[in-house]
Amino acid sequence: MQIQSKLPDVGVTIFTIMSKLANDHNAINLSQGFPDFDVHPDLLALVDKFMRSGHNQYAPMQGVQALRERIAEKVRDLYHADYDPESEITLTSGATEALFAAISAVVHRGDEVIILEPAFDSYVPVIKLNGGIPVYVEYKFPDYRIDWNDVRKVLSSKTRLIILNSPNNPTGAVFTDTDISELKTILQDTDVLILSDEVYEHIIFDGLRHESVSRHPELVERSFVISSFGKTYHTTGWKIGYCLAPVPLSKEFQRVHQFLTFASNTPIQYAYAQFMKNKDIYLNLSAFYQQKRDKFLSLIKNSRFKALPCRGTYFQMLDYSAISDESDVAFSKRLTIENGVASIPPSVFYHGQVDHKVLRFCFAKKDETLEKAAERLCKI
Numbered sequence: 001m002q003i004q005s006k007l008p009d010v011g012v013t014i015f016t017i018m019s020k021l022a023n024d025h026n027a028i029n030l031s032q033g034f035p036d037f038d039v040h041p042d043l044l045a046l047v048d049k050f051m052r053s054g055h056n057q058y059a060p061m062q063g064v065q066a067l068r069e070r071i072a073e074k075v076r077d078l079y080h081a082d083y084d085p086e087s088e089i090t091l092t093s094g095a096t097e098a099l100f101a102a103i104s105a106v107v108h109r110g111d112e113v114i115i116l117e118p119a120f121d122s123y124v125p126v127i128k129l130n131g132g133i134p135v136y137v138e139y140k141f142p143d144y145r146i147d148w149n150d151v152r153k154v155l156s157s158k159t160r161l162i163i164l165n166s167p168n169n170p171t172g173a174v175f176t177d178t179d180i181s182e183l184k185t186i187l188q189d190t191d192v193l194i195l196s197d198e199v200y201e202h203i204i205f206d207g208l209r210h211e212s213v214s215r216h217p218e219l220v221e222r223s224f225v226i227s228s229f230g231k232t233y234h235t236t237g238w239k240i241g242y243c244l245a246p247v248p249l250s251k252e253f254q255r256v257h258q259f260l261t262f263a264s265n266t267p268i269q270y271a272y273a274q275f276m277k278n279k280d281i282y283l284n285l286s287a288f289y290q291q292k293r294d295k296f297l298s299l300i301k302n303s304r305f306k307a308l309p310c311r312g313t314y315f316q317m318l319d320y321s322a323i324s325d326e327s328d329v330a331f332s333k334r335l336t337i338e339n340g341v342a343s344i345p346p347s348v349f350y351h352g353q354v355d356h357k358v359l360r361f362c363f364a365k366k367d368e369t370l371e372k373a374a375e376r377l378c379k380i
């Protein structure tokens with residue numbers, strides 16, 4: 001059978017490739033972003049409780065009511081935004097599903113979508129599946145700032161959507177209030193929509209404030225705001241995320257979501273709803289990961305890698321230009337096979353494979369994992 005591919009340029013995702021390489025060579029896996037420590041025992045007990053008490057059938061299409069209410073409360077407390085749990089919050093099977101549903105809901109054939117690169121690898125394939133055209137703007141290396149004039153230049157009458165991601169995977173950069181002001185000015189006389197991927201909203205360092213798009217009523221009316229419980233509760237394998245959007249956008253979002261998955265895992269939604277009542281867990285997450293970042297940085301201080309600033313997420317970018325002039329893809333593979341530490345080459349997050357001789361390392365790991373990895377990195 002000859003099948004004409006709808007995504008002829010898309011291979012297997014780098015996360016699958018690097019995690020497999022790490023397993024095959026018994027390397028320490030700092031590539032794909034997931035924690036290697038345990039889930040909170042109370043959260044596990046809650047999932048068990050809700051499974052055993054019979055919460056095992058379909059959840060409502062929008063998600064479990066109690067969880068939508070808890071999310072609305074959290075967003076009101078933290079960002080002073082009012083989303084109606086009845087009509088403006090949708091639970092999804094991970095942020096990945098929310099991204100797919102939001103893009104599919106609004107991108108028509110021929111529409112342009114602005115992507116800030118390096119960009120998480122799921123955005124562009126979904127745009128292309130919907131017949132959209134990605135238009136790229138690059139973060140400025142090495143501090144990964146956006147020059148908003150670059151965005152202004154690519155804006156056209158065909159621009160339908162801009163995708164934002166702060167704190168940013170893979171760079172660790174975060175938007176400041178100046179970025180948000182620039183964004184407001186640029187978009188004010190347009191009907192461009194925003195998709196704001198905020199899955200690392202609770203992992204932000206050095207006293208910085210998460211500049212959620214939801215803080216700004218002028219932006220809320222045109223925005224999908226997406227987050228994920230996987231990052232916040234060390235449960236990336238449970239795949240529950242959510243989308244906040246005003247009624248007209250949520251309606252279109254749910255039109256897609258209802259036929260993509262219909263609803264997501266029921267007992268886990270009940271468990272999160274109860275667990276979220278303990279606000280300290282998500283409020284203390286930044287401090288927890290800042291310690292991890294600082295531990296990792298101090299362990300590799302005497303290596304030949306040079307750390308770039310990391311202001312949020314659980315990823316640290318390291319410059320290896322003093323060690324090798326190989327491409328980041330070649331060097332990350334050699335590092336995995338010969339030195340036993342797996343990382344992610346960020347060039348895969350650029351459509352033009354821009355290679356700054358840096359690698360992304362995930363520090364969401366036990367101290368002993370970080371110590372072992374650092375020992376290996378220091379020998380290079």
Ligand code: PMP
Nearest residue numbers: 094095096120169199228230241
């Ligand atoms: N967006 C970004 C920027 C991510 O890093 C991730 C992580 N995996 C996702 C979306 C997807 O989140 P989820 O695992 O909840 O689907």
Ligand code: GLN
Nearest residue numbers: 015016031032033034169
């Ligand atoms: N978000 C994770 C990362 O950036 C992994 C996502 C995935 O495996 N699809 O590493």
